[in-house]
Amino acid sequence: MDNIIRWGLASLLMIAGCASPSARNAENFDQGADELVVFAAASLAEVFPELATAFEKASPGVSVRLNFAGSQRLRTQLEFGATGDVFVSADRRQMSLAVDAGLVSGDPAPFASNSLVVITPIAGGPGSEKVQVLNDLASPGVKLALALPGVPVGVYTREMLGNLESGAYDFDEGYSQKVLDNAATLETNVRSVVQKVVLGEVDAAVVYMTNATTGYAAANVRTIPIPKGANVAAEYYAAALKDAGNPQAAGAFIQFVQAEAAQAILARHGFEPAPANTGSGPARRVGQP
Amino acid sequence: MTWPPAKDGGRSLPSIGNIFGAPATVLYLLFIGFPVLALLIRAAGQDGFLSSLSSDVALTALKLSLGTSIISMAVVLLIGTPFAYLLAKNTSIFLRALDSLVELPIVLPPVVAGVAMLMAFGRNGLLGPPLAELGVSLPFTSIAVVFAQVFVAAPFYIRSAKVGFQSVATEYEDISQTLGVSPWRTFWQLTVPLASPSILTGFALAWARALSEFGATIMFAGNFMGKTQTMPLAIMTAMETSLDTALALSVLLLCVSIVLLAGVGLLARRHWQERL
Numbered sequence: 035m036d037n038i039i040r041w042g043l044a045s046l047l048m049i050a051g052c053a054s055p056s057a058r059n060a061e062n063f064d065q066g067a068d069e070l071v072v073f074a075a076a077s078l079a080e081v082f083p084e085l086a087t088a089f090e091k092a093s094p095g096v097s098v099r100l101n102f103a104g105s106q107r108l109r110t111q112l113e114f115g116a117t118g119d120v121f122v123s124a125d126r127r128q129m130s131l132a133v134d135a136g137l138v139s140g141d142p143a144p145f146a147s148n149s150l151v152v153i154t155p156i157a158g159g160p161g162s163e164k165v166q167v168l169n170d171l172a173s174p175g176v177k178l179a180l181a182l183p184g185v186p187v188g189v190y191t192r193e194m195l196g197n198l199e200s201g202a203y204d205f206d207e208g209y210s211q212k213v214l215d216n217a218a219t220l221e222t223n224v225r226s227v228v229q230k231v232v233l234g235e236v237d238a239a240v241v242y243m244t245n246a247t248t249g250y251a252a253a254n255v256r257t258i259p260i261p262k263g264a265n266v267a268a269e270y271y272a273a274a275l276k277d278a279g280n281p282q283a284a285g286a287f288i289q290f291v292q293a294e295a296a297q298a299i300l301a302r303h304g305f306e307p308a309p310a311n312t313g314s315g316p317a318r319r320v321g322q323p
Numbered sequence: 324m325t326w327p328p329a330k331d332g333g334r335s336l337p338s339i340g341n342i343f344g345a346p347a348t349v350l351y352l353l354f355i356g357f358p359v360l361a362l363l364i365r366a367a368g369q370d371g372f373l374s375s376l377s378s379d380v381a382l383t384a385l386k387l388s389l390g391t392s393i394i395s396m397a398v399v400l401l402i403g404t405p406f407a408y409l410l411a412k413n414t415s416i417f418l419r420a421l422d423s424l425v426e427l428p429i430v431l432p433p434v435v436a437g438v439a440m441l442m443a444f445g446r447n448g449l450l451g452p453p454l455a456e457l458g459v460s461l462p463f464t465s466i467a468v469v470f471a472q473v474f475v476a477a478p479f480y481i482r483s484a485k486v487g488f489q490s491v492a493t494e495y496e497d498i499s500q501t502l503g504v505s506p507w508r509t510f511w512q513l514t515v516p517l518a519s520p521s522i523l524t525g526f527a528l529a530w531a532r533a534l535s536e537f538g539a540t541i542m543f544a545g546n547f548m549g550k551t552q553t554m555p556l557a558i559m560t561a562m563e564t565s566l567d568t569a570l571a572l573s574v575l576l577l578c579v580s581i582v583l584l585a586g587v588g589l590l591a592r593r594h595w596q597e598r599l
Contacts, residue, residue: 106563159447177463179545184564218463219545222563232547234447235462 044069057072068220069115070098070283071216073108073268075186076223077148077242080249082122089290096283104185104223107131112137119284122272122291124148125186129271139281142273144289144308146300148242149265150187150194152258155234165238168198168258168322169205179230179239180217186223187224190266191240197264206282231255242268246303267309352467359577366570375571383549384557385575391465391553392533395472399529403481404522408514410481411488429478436474437542444470444543467544468551472533479532483525487518519594527587531580554579 070089074082079102086098097257101108101118105128112121113135121138123129129142155162164176171178179186194208218236220229228245230236232254246257272285272291290296297307366372370426375381410422428436442448442463454461461467491514499509515522537555542552546560554576 104563108563110566180453182546182560216549219547219551220560221546233441233445235441235445309473 038178039050039125046188068095068097068280068283070096070119070280070287071101072120072287073103073112073116073118073286074110074120075099076102076124076225077107077124077187077245077268078102078122078270079225080244081305083299084322085296085299086301088295089287092295093283093286096280096286098287102166102225103180106184106186107222109135117277117279118275119280120272120287121275121280122270123186124268124270125189126271127189128186129133129273132273137275137277137278139278140274140285142271143286143288143292144269144271145296146270146305146307147309148244148268148270148305150190150240150260151233151243151246152238152240152260153228153246153255154238154258155231155236156254156256159234162234162237162256165258168260171207171238172206172209172218173216176238177218178234179214179219179227180214180218181224181227181240182220182222185221185223186268187227187240187242188220188269189252194240194260194264194266197266198261201261201264203261203264211266228255247304249303263273267306269309270305336448348547350558352377360542362570362573362577365438366574369567371567372571372574375568376575378568378571380548380557380568381575382563384580387465387468387549387552388422388534388554388576389579391468392472392530394461395469395533396526396530398473399477399480399533400526403477404484407481407484408488408510410485412493425481425485426478427483428475433471433475433536433538434542437471437539440470440539441469442472446593462543463545463547465544465550468540468553471539471543471570472536475539476529476533480522480525480529483528484518484522487521487525488514490521491517516594520591523587523591523594527584527591530583530587534576534580534583 044161050182059230072082072086082100082102085099088286090096090098101111103111105123105125109123109128112118112132120284121132123132123142129138132138133142135202151166152165157163164173170176175193180191183189183192188252190216192210197212199205199207219230221230224245228241229250231239231241232251237256244253245251272288274288276282278284291300292308301307409419410425431439440448441462444450444454444467444471446455446462459475461470495513495517498511499513501505504512534553535555536553539560540551541556541559542554546552546556548557550561554572558569558572558576561572
């Protein structure tokens with residue numbers, strides 16, 4: 035009797051685990067003939083499903099499968115032999131590392147950009163009052179969720195904090211370090227960072243504008259804007275992979291994300307167009323050409 | 324051959340065992356051993372192996388892992404032992420039902436365990452506000468790491484210890500007590516020694532599980548060096564930046580786990596021999 039209950043419980047949970055969408059998306063990379071496997075940065079998790087549907091409609095017979103994670107993890111997965119058709123990175127650095135590793139065929143195409151914003155839990159919850167202005171991020175006892183220094187949003191966050199400290203704003207010396215010291219956790223992708231704020235477990239976090247203004251989080255967080263001159267432009271790049279099982283569809287997908295229909299979807303989700311000049315390092319300050 | 328076969332005619336079974344067992348064993352050993360070997364070869368082949376091993380990240384994570392898991396195991400022993408004893412000796416319907424629930428954390432995906440603990444002890448969890456009034460905040464602390472470890476590891480110990488206690492016939496304990504030995508002394512000097520092989524095995528499994536705990540920890544305790552970044556989290560973090568460090572950390576955790584399992588295994592065997 036014990037065993038029946040036990041196994042019943044176990045199999046139920048396993049079924050539940052297998053049926054979850056993330057398990058379907060992420061763990062099964064074997065490719066069918068008309069399947070396009072896209073490895074996409076975690077910050078695209080809200081917009082890419084819609085984009086993929088639009089692409090499927092435009093190119094009948096192709097079905098898109100999406101694998102979301104931090105860009106650096108996707109790149110590592112690919113380096114270790116995961117097979118996909120397209121790699122979409124949230125920064126130039128991870129894309130150039132992928133190029134250096136010989137994973138990519140052709141030139142990566144910039145197709146969108148994003149900026150940073152500070153988010154806090156919605157009013158009323160614990161910790162929702164602690165961070166009102168950017169200066170509060172450095173106050174003692176404030177709990178922050180940030181991304182690891184290797185994650186694109188983590189790189190941008192550190193750069194933005196540096197810009198705030200060194201720019202003509204009223205931040206004390208050591209501001210940037212104090213903020214970093216307030217991190218209670220360093221996450222591996224931006225979605226985990228957002229989630230910590232939505233759960234109300236931290237007082238604030240630095241995420242992409244699109245995370246804060248669209249989708250699920252929008253109703254569950256408040257935003258504190260970052261001055262334009264100190265903010266950074268996160269650049270998204272898409273590239274076809276050398277080992278693509280479906281190189282034609284990969285090429286078509288990369289064309290598609292740059293085209294008008296996809297750009298409209300991206301804009302609706304809060305993304306900005308790709309910066310015209312992309313030759314100036316991994317990220318540029320917004321408003322400085 | 325005579326019929327019926329002699330009582331030890333079961334001896335013919337081992338040959339069947341050999342025919343199917345040997346290839347299966349080789350296959351299985353290759354399946355488990357090859358990746359472990361590959362890990363060791365790759366790790367040993369790199370230049371910075373020793374410096375990675377003695378790096379700040381590695382030592383901090385190892386210290387935290389050992390510290391938190393030792394506390395976790397103390398909690399597991401303290402709570403788990405009497406609980407396992409009750410489960411073994413009491414046959415009420417309530418406890419039989421409870422018995423099948425003990426293993427819930429084993430079948431529960433660790434991430435779900437982490438979410439559940441956030442819902443219970445998180446700032447917005449059911450116990451969050453009263454805890455906050457006491458000035459206690461659990462998430463992102465080393466205590467949260469211990470919580471996660473106890474949650475996932477305790478069932479391994481309780482299950483095994485229960486089987487150990489069940490193997491001690493209640494008659495022995497009754498006799499001991501009729502001879503005037505106190506229940507307390509009977510427990511420590513008769514029951515526990517007789518059940519010790521199972522207790523030790525369960526202890527080792529639970530400790531190894533606590534050391535390798537990942538999913539619940541990253542959910543409930545977050546990832547911060549020196550506070551909540553245990554070995555598995557450090558490996559995951561290193562994997563995102565430097566494979567070399569990740570490999571070195573993996574080898575380190577592997578060695579610690581092997582030493583632990585082997586050490587407790589030896590102890591358990593000695594206790595078995597004493598028992599026989």
